[in-house]
Amino acid sequence: MGEEKRGWTLRLAGLLTPVTVWLGLFFLVPLLLILAYSFGTSGVYGGITLGFNPSNYLKVFEPLYLEIIGRTFVIAGLNTLLCFALGYPLAYFIVFKGRRWRNALILLVMVPFWTSLLVRAYAWVVILSGNGIANKTLQFLGITDEPLILIFTPQAVLMGMVYSYLPFMVLPLYAALEKFDTRLKEAAQDLGASRWHTFWRVTFPLSMPGVIAGSILVFIPSAGEFVIPDLLGGSRTVMTGNLIQTQFGSARDWAFGSALSVMLAVLLIGAIMFYIRRVGTDKLEGM
Amino acid sequence: MTVKGGPVYKGIGKVPDRALFLLAALIYVFLYAPILVLIFFSFNSSRSTQVWTGFSTQWYGELLRDDSILAAFKNSMIVGVSATAIATVIGTFTALALARHRFRGKTFADTAVYAATVMPEIVVGVSLLVFFVAIRFPLGITTIIIAHVAFTISFVTIVVRARLAGMDRSLEEAAQDLGASPVQTFLRVTLPLILPGVMAGALLAFTLSFDDFVITFFVSGVGSSTLPLKIYSMIKFGVSPVINALSTVVLIATMVLIFGGSRIFAGKEDA
Secondary structure, three states: OHHHHHHHHHHHHHHHHHHHHHHHHHHHHHHHHHHHHOOOEEOOOOOEEOOOOOHHHHHOOOHHHHHHHHHHHHHHHHHHHHHHHHHHHHHHHHHHHOHHHHHHHHHHHHHHHHOOHHHHHHHHHHHHOOOOHHHHHHHHOOOOOOOOOOOOOHHHHHHHHHHHHHHHHHHHHHHHHHOOOHHHHHHHHHOOOOHHHHHHHHHHHHOHHHHHHHHHHHHHHHHOOOHHHHHHHOOOOOOHHHHHHHHHOOOOOHHHHHHHHHHHHHHHHHHHHHHHHHHOOOOOOOO | OOOOOHHHHHHHOHHHHHHHHHHHHHHHHHHHHHHHHHHHHOOEOOOOOOOOOOEOOHHHHHHHHOHHHHHHHHHHHHHHHHHHHHHHHHHHHHHHHHHHOOOOOHHHHHHHHHHHHHOOHHHHHHHHHHHHHHOOOOOOHHHHHHHHHHHHHHHHHHHHHHHHHOOOOHHHHHHHHOOOOHHHHHHHHHHHHHHHHHHHHHHHHHHHHHHOOHHHHHHOOOOOOOHHHHHHHHHHHOOOHHHHHHHHHHHHHHHHHHHHHHHHHHHHHHO
């Protein structure tokens, strides 16, 4: 008995040691390090002096930076809403109307999900550029005579985001709706509920875990996004990700960059927790 | 609208269905048109990525002649294969521990695994950069591999754990009752059963590693450019059909991997 228990414990230790070491050393320690750095003072040449200096966090409240952080959350929020507005009907269509093409239809959503985000952002750089297809189409349709400035705008960033993150919303929604027992719908309708009522009172509440998972999967990476605003937003639509990158790049202000990173992580985790409390009473199954 | 009863609702059923169909069709166009346009212009005969002038494969030829692109591809393969191998082993171990054992701090371990997947990539990237610089570890292929393992372990764990959750434990118990050692049980019973999950986790890890830009951007050094970093610097330099050609190759490689992968697992998954 004691022997067996010891073997069990040893096995558990063996299974958990690699992950503890790797994530401890290369995930947790680096995060603690930027937490420490965020209270440090950046030297002129990029060095850093540790201490307890709250000025990096106070700097966040300067109007210029507040604007960038505000824009980040507005764009990420709009992106989540748009992905939901497009993704829910699509997932609903695939599950309930897809019939024998259901698997093929969901696979078609998964393919872009698996392919490089960078390549997909580049596709929009080409489309939205000055003499790109978007402008040609607008001119052809007679909507405009002169080429419009489409790229390097907040709208271009949002477009690229919705395009990139839509599959992240559709896949969990699909997973949630797929589990749905259609007999519940029939029962509701037999009991006299209209289609509309059935949807809002039965189908939608039961798909809530998918809505929550999808929103988190879209909101978090889009709030931390740096490639899409970099390529499609240019210097005029800077987001927090770009601001952080600048601190570790040309600005060489690692303390401020660390403070921004810590703030972003804390705000996002806070947002998820608040959101789950508010929206989801269920446990997040299948996430 | 508020009238209850049959006739009103019978009629409106079709309209939302058609609207739904149309919306779904438009979304598919939205998802695929940009990629198709990108691929289309990679075969353009002129430097333009906007105006079609004729068919040509010259940009693919240019890809093959560009040593820096080939070097980046080689780096991506080295990183992808190494990171996948390490992350798959560690992730599978973690999944086994979380699925099969009860222990103190399990909730914490669970949370940590999920936290690693939702942490914004940029935060992971800069924190690793700060860490490697602090311990004076030179940035290069090794740091990229370390970073990729760190962010893919959790994904492997989640995929393998899902497979373990759906597995019948009585088979393992039977093997042990028949005198198999824990190691034998694992190699002969558990591993073959969870192999589709392990392979799926490995495939996911490889794709994530191969496509990763943000984290790699921060932890790469001089001469350790991966394919996404190379594509990024080319886009920054200016739009060109060579990027279209390279993007097409990356897209097709990923798709072949996914379809090939799903074909291989499809048979086993049903078993």
